[in-house]
Amino acid sequence: MTNKKTLAILLTANGVSSFAQGFTMMSIPYYFNKIDDYSFFSLSLTIITLASLFWALYAGSIIDGFNRKDVFLGTNFVGGIVILSIASLGFKEGYLTNILIIMVYALTMFGYVIHYPNLYAFSQELSKPKDYTKITSLIEIVGQSTVMGSAIMGTMLLKGIEDVHVPFTDMTLTLERWEIHEIFLFDAIAYFVSFLIILLIKYSPNMKLVISDEGTLYERLKTGYMYLKNNQLVALFGICSFVIFIVVYIEQFALMTPYVLNHLKEDAPVLGLTELMYGLGALFSGVIIQTLFSKMPVLKAVVLLTFATGAIFLLSSLTCAIIIFINVAFLKGFTNAGSRIFRVTYLFSLIPNELAGRVNSFFNVMNTVFRLIFLSIFTLPFFMEGSNIVYAYGILAVFCFVAGVVLVINYKQFSKLTENIASHDEEH
Numbered sequence: 001m002t003n004k005k006t007l008a009i010l011l012t013a014n015g016v017s018s019f020a021q022g023f024t025m026m027s028i029p030y031y032f033n034k035i036d037d038y039s040f041f042s043l044s045l046t047i048i049t050l051a052s053l054f055w056a057l058y059a060g061s062i063i064d065g066f067n068r069k070d071v072f073l074g075t076n077f078v079g080g081i082v083i084l085s086i087a088s089l090g091f092k093e094g095y096l097t098n099i100l101i102i103m104v105y106a107l108t109m110f111g112y113v114i115h116y117p118n119l120y121a122f123s124q125e126l127s128k129p130k131d132y133t134k135i136t137s138l139i140e141i142v143g144q145s146t147v148m149g150s151a152i153m154g155t156m157l158l159k160g161i162e163d164v165h166v167p168f169t170d171m172t173l174t175l176e177r178w179e180i181h182e183i184f185l186f187d188a189i190a191y192f193v194s195f196l197i198i199l200l201i202k203y204s205p206n207m208k209l210v211i212s213d214e215g216t217l218y219e220r221l222k223t224g225y226m227y228l229k230n231n232q233l234v235a236l237f238g239i240c241s242f243v244i245f246i247v248v249y250i251e252q253f254a255l256m257t258p259y260v261l262n263h264l265k266e267d268a269p270v271l272g273l274t275e276l277m278y279g280l281g282a283l284f285s286g287v288i289i290q291t292l293f294s295k296m297p298v299l300k301a302v303v304l305l306t307f308a309t310g311a312i313f314l315l316s317s318l319t320c321a322i323i324i325f326i327n328v329a330f331l332k333g334f335t336n337a338g339s340r341i342f343r344v345t346y347l348f349s350l351i352p353n354e355l356a357g358r359v360n361s362f363f364n365v366m367n368t369v370f371r372l373i374f375l376s377i378f379t380l381p382f383f384m385e386g387s388n389i390v391y392a393y394g395i396l397a398v399f400c401f402v403a404g405v406v407l408v409i410n411y412k413q414f415s416k417l418t419e420n421i422a423s424h425d426e427e428h
Contacts, residue, residue, distance in 0.1 A: 035098020
């Protein structure tokens with residue numbers, strides 16, 4: 001694997017920022033549910049998702065049009081400054097308005113839109129094709145390790161700890177509950193730490209990337225669009241393989257909190273444990289998925305994972321048991337991370353790196369459209385009443401099954417594109 005040091009620095013910086021971001025994104029939905037204003041959060045999430053539809057297109061052009069190290073530096077610096085300013089206001093006034101809290105949520109979501117496509121494009125640029133699966137697996141391992149860490153910390157700090165006995169000692173642990181602005185301060189500090197780590201990266205863009213930077217924004221966007229128009233099977237595969245990410249995203253950011261609080265009648269500890277189990281599943285996937293599916297083509301693996309995710313969401317819609325929900329969170333983490341590893345490996349192998357940002361931005365636009373549609377439906381008051389949130393899980397299960405059927409119908413055509421991109425490629 002080439003550029004090991006650079007990749008290690010990049011993954012470390014990503015882990016630091018992801019830890020604090022995960023903590024923040026877990027705390028905000030919980031905060032609005034606890035103050036009985038989750039409908040405001042749901043409406044805000046829909047509006048933010050709509051705005052990200054346009055931002056995704058521009059973000060792709062930025063990724064392909066600027067030094068990718070500078071993109072990371074810029075997003076971390078801006079994120080740190082804005083969130084630090086909001087946190088400081090919270091310390092000064094003693095509280096934060098709902099609008100300011102939503103601003104932090106929006107900034108973090110907009111950061112996701114450019115951060116992960118840039119991370120994957122940068123990683124692709126720094127590595128050789130034979131290492132693509134290994135690199136995407138490492139990204140998952142680091143990312144999901146931080147998810148677990150933020151889940152554990154979030155559980156402790158959102159509710160606080162009172163007189164908890166420390167094993168093998170006579171000590172008890174007490175930790176006061178953190179206010180939302182204290183969480184934001186922690187987030188801002190992590191952005192700046194990540195910024196400093198990224199400064200250590202020594203990097204010069206390759207010539208193909210520099211040449212592709214030329215032209216107006218419209219011309220650059222058109223190049224990405226024309227690639228997908230001329231490679232429609234790649235486009236269809238990309239959209240269908242994104243479905244697992246879409247449904248898991250919607251659950252994590254819009255459905256999980258009301259499911260736990262309204263349907264299961266539980267609180268922050270269950271939310272934290274669910275996030276922890278999800279992270280464990282994704283981490284396990286990053287470590288073992290390549291071996292587990294070693295004799296299976298990428299397409300078949302994605303098909304199986306898509307149907308499995310549909311079955312998991314269907315089970316959640318039909319049951320009301322904490323033990324089931326917590327355990328299927330592990331499976332959701334496994335299927336989402338596994339499908340992402342295979343999808344990104346596939347796209348790495350087919351899409352030129354100088355087009356990676358723009359092409360991925362179009363995929364992001366499509367998955368944003370689907371998210372917007374579902375969020376618009378799930379923000380209706382009906383889904384927030386009692387256990388009605390289970391119907392949302394049922395709808396997402398059907399969505400997974402439909403995507404799986406589309407993949408099966410087009411399997412032979414897709415196989416012509418993926419037959420040489422099996423997860424057991426001996427070069428790996």
